[in-house]
Amino acid sequence: MMRTNRISGTIAQKAKRILVNGTVSGATTRSLSTTRAALGQKAPNEARAEARAFTQKERGVKSARSGTATVVNLEDANPEYYSSPPNPTGLLSLNAKTATYSNTNRFMQLDEGFLRNLGKSVYPGNLASDFKMFGRPALLYRDGTNDLVQQLLTKRAEKGSSKASVIDGKAGTGKSAELLKLAAVGASSDYLVIYAHSTFPWVDSSRPYAPGSDGTMYVQHELTMELMKTIHGMSKTALAKVPLGKEISFGKRSLGSTMTLLDLVDFAVKVPSVSQDALDHLLEIASKQTEVPVLIAVDDVNTLWTNTLYRDQNDAILPASRLRLPSSFRPFFDGEKAVERGWVVGATSYKRSLFMPQELNSKLHPAPKVPVANPVLAQDPTLAKDTAEAAEANRLSFDVIALDRMSTAETWALMNFYHKVSVISTPVTDALVAKKWVTASGNPREMFNSVTSYF
Amino acid sequence: MLHLLGVNLPDQKVVSVALTYFYGIGPLTARKICSQLSIHQQCKLSELTEGQLNQVSGVLSGMTIENDLKRQVAANVQHLRRIGTYIGKRHAMGMPVHGQNTRNNSKTAKKLNGRMLRRYSTTTNTAFNLQALGVLRSPLSKGL
Numbered sequence: 001m002m003r004t005n006r007i008s009g010t011i012a013q014k015a016k017r018i019l020v021n022g023t024v025s026g027a028t029t030r031s032l033s034t035t036r037a038a039l040g041q042k043a044p045n046e047a048r049a050e051a052r053a054f055t056q057k058e059r060g061v062k063s064a065r066s067g068t069a070t071v072v073n074l075e076d077a078n079p080e081y082y083s084s085p086p087n088p089t090g091l092l093s094l095n096a097k098t099a100t101y102s103n104t105n106r107f108m109q110l111d112e113g114f115l116r117n118l119g120k121s122v123y124p125g126n127l128a129s130d131f132k133m134f135g136r137p138a139l140l141y142r143d144g145t146n147d148l149v150q151q152l153l154t155k156r157a158e159k160g161s162s163k164a165s166v167i168d169g170k171a172g173t174g175k176s177a178e179l180l181k182l183a184a185v186g187a188s189s190d191y192l193v194i195y196a197h198s199t200f201p202w203v204d205s206s207r208p209y210a211p212g213s214d215g216t217m218y219v220q221h222e223l224t225m226e227l228m229k230t231i232h233g234m235s236k237t238a239l240a241k242v243p244l245g246k247e248i249s250f251g252k253r254s255l256g257s258t259m260t261l262l263d264l265v266d267f268a269v270k271v272p273s274v275s276q277d278a279l280d281h282l283l284e285i286a287s288k289q290t291e292v293p294v295l296i297a298v299d300d301v302n303t304l305w306t307n308t309l310y311r312d313q314n315d316a317i318l319p320a321s322r323l324r325l326p327s328s329f330r331p332f333f334d335g336e337k338a339v340e341r342g343w344v345v346g347a348t349s350y351k352r353s354l355f356m357p358q359e360l361n362s363k364l365h366p367a368p369k370v371p372v373a374n375p376v377l378a379q380d381p382t383l384a385k386d387t388a389e390a391a392e393a394n395r396l397s398f399d400v401i402a403l404d405r406m407s408t409a410e411t412w413a414l415m416n417f418y419h420k421v422s423v424i425s426t427p428v429t430d431a432l433v434a435k436k437w438v439t440a441s442g443n444p445r446e447m448f449n450s451v452t453s454y455f
Numbered sequence: 456m457l458h459l460l461g462v463n464l465p466d467q468k469v470v471s472v473a474l475t476y477f478y479g480i481g482p483l484t485a486r487k488i489c490s491q492l493s494i495h496q497q498c499k500l501s502e503l504t505e506g507q508l509n510q511v512s513g514v515l516s517g518m519t520i521e522n523d524l525k526r527q528v529a530a531n532v533q534h535l536r537r538i539g540t541y542i543g544k545r546h547a548m549g550m551p552v553h554g555q556n557t558r559n560n561s562k563t564a565k566k567l568n569g570r571m572l573r574r575y576s577t578t579t580n581t582a583f584n585l586q587a588l589g590v591l592r593s594p595l596s597k598g599l
Contacts, residue, residue, distance in 0.1 A: 205496035218493070311490035 091138055094181060095188030099149045103141050105413040110137045114184050117233025119226075124197045124299045125176035125351065130448065134421045140444075142174070142410050144403055145181050152182060152343055156191070156293040161338030166301055166396075167347040168364055169403035172445025175347040178403065179297050182345065183234075186295040191342070192238035192261075192286055194231055199300045202325050203355055205309035209323070217324050218310065224275040224325055228268045231282070238292045239265055245289075248281055250274040261285060276324050283328055287339045294342030296332060301346030304330040306355045335397035346398070363394050405442025408433060414447060424451050457500055459508070460515055466501040473500045474511075479520035488514055529571035536572055547572055 092098045094108040115137060123131060131137040148167075155162060167175045176197075183195040201207050202223060209220045232239070239262040248255045248264065250271070255263055261282060268278030286294045298304070304326045310318040320326040331337040332344045348364065350356060372378045406414070415428045415436065426432065440446035457464045457473075464473045471494075474485035489496070492510050494503070503511070519527060536543030545552045551564040 208495055208498070210493050309496055311486070313491050313493065315487045315490040 091136070094139070094141070094184050096153075096185050097188075099141065099146070099181075099185045101146050104143055104146055105409050106141050107138045107413070107417045108141050110139065110180070110184050111188060114187050114234065117187075117230055118195075118197060119230070122197060124180055125349070126172075126445065127177060127180070133423055133452065134417075138417070139177050139181055140410060140413055140417070141181070142178075143407065144174075145178055148178060148182055148345075148401070149185055152186060152191075152295065155343040156189075156341070159290050159341050161340055162343070163335065163338070164333045164344035164346065164398040165401050166333070166398050167345065167401045167403055169348075170443065171350040172443045173403045173405065174444050175403055176299050176349065179299050179345065179347045183295065183297045186297075187234040190238055190292065191235065191295045192242070192292050193234045193295045193297070194227075194283070194286070195234065195295075195297045196227060196329070197230075197299055199298060199303045199326065200349075200352060200355065202323065203303045203306060203308035203310070203320055204352075209310055211313065212324060217322055217327070218312070218318060219276045219324050221272045221275055224279055225269060225272040227325075228265050228275050228279060228282075232262075232265045232269055236262060241292050242285065242289055244281075244285060250277060276328075279325075279328055283337075287332075287337060290341040292341075294339050296329065296339065296342070296344040298329055298333075298346040300349040300351075300355070301333060302348050302357065302360055303355045304333060305357045305360050307357075333398050363396050364400065366394055406437070406444055406447075407442070408437055411437045411442070411447065414444065418451055457508075459512060461521060464500055466499070468500055469496070470494050470498050470500055470503065470511075471496065474515075477515065477520045479518070479524040480515075484518075532571045 091107060091109040092103065093111050095111060098108060123137070127137075127139075151165075167178055169175055179195075180197070183193055183197075186193045187195075202220065207220055207223050209218050211217075212219050240260050242261045244255060244257055244259050244261065244264060247257050250267070251274075253267070253271075255267065264278055264282060268275040268282075283296075286292075304320055306320055308318050308320055308323060310323065312318050312322070321330065332339070333346060338344070348356075412428070412433050415424065415433055418424045419426075419428050436447050436450060440450060457466055460477070462477055464476055471482065471485040471489050474480050474488055475482060480488075488494075488511065489498075491514065492507065494507065532543070532546050534543075536547055542552050546569045549565050549569040550557060551561050552568060555561060555564070
């Protein structure tokens, strides 16, 4: 018994030593993981992971793809189908010197400095896609453009308040382009240019807004600051020439009367919360002074009278008159305010019919008045009558500049340019120009769409 | 993902859409909340500042949503059942409540109605209810 116990004790001690040390003289043991590695087995977790039918994607912010999805190595590409973007040369830069009658029906390039101040790829209307196709921002200097430029130069020389003007025409006739050219010419000369290239973001509830201090009006600091940046970039020289004339205080900070509008705009850009008040002061001072001519250009001007997509704190729809930013410009088009030296010009837009008020539309395009021959119907009070009262009610507070269709000479210049920038490959002939002019009714947008319909 | 009041809200969604992820908030209520806090329509949840998020939380805390609302609805249905109304009985039977035909269809009602009553035992012990429903009494209910 004792011997058995001694033997079992010895075995137990050996086993204990094995468990503690892992090896006993003459005998080696391995850990479980080493054994698996020796046998080439995988750990159960790894095996289970590989056995999944799917892989979990990493979570993260999805980045939107931009540009073309297909990358083409142009060195190996067929030159018949793939070509480098067009780079038309010999284009004049549009400015006050080149904006003359002699350059009519000629494509001119917009100044890079002007575009930089406007913002990256921020072009009014559908011009962004046009410029991308052309390879650079170039616009046709039309007869209508020359008339507008001459009017601008006339108002520069005159002193005395004049009525605002609004460029109106069918969709695609080039209203936004005309306003852009006017702003470019004004910015290149000594004008103080206040150019709002698109006012749809002011009313379509795409940008932040906040209730004002009085509770009834609402402010859009971000949009106002962007506008002030544009004004600062375009008219730095002109702003520096106009003194404030009075002390302006913004809370704790105040600007002295000897400071200039440039200081005011600088301050507004640095402190967005006062940008709206600064804009109001800028418009008030700029409109009353006569030292520097002022050009106020507002595209999509119909948004100043529309109902917006913003809502007040009671969930009621806000009209544009309750937003301070559109309300700053509306008095100039309503005839309540005027610029002493310079011009206030706007352009309508039919791109988003939601923001074209019915009343304004009916005033811009009144129904034809047909005399009522039937004496009974003539006494009907519900029928619109051609009376002085009706005329007064339908009278507009601004002058309308109707932008008509393109002439054949302008169409010829357009087609030539399209051929130069490889938008069309067929040579330009009389027949082609006539065909495009007739089918598009002289509408530049329809002509562009007809030549790019397969792009 | 933004975690607000116990609900995971997707960051990249517009605020008025993200708020509908709460039980008890639909498009109209979400729009009213955005209008009250002057949040523009195209604002995404990730663009909100901390102050605005706190304001949203504050507004939502004052409303009956999520579990509070579920409890309230369940209590309303139980009350109707308890006092022996026609609507309560229809909920208990899992049948349509608003006068729909049951000859055909009524699948949704059979699936969803009365789910708020199934967890709880009915303590109503009137002979009328027992006769009308023909259900077995649960062991927990008091005897007649």
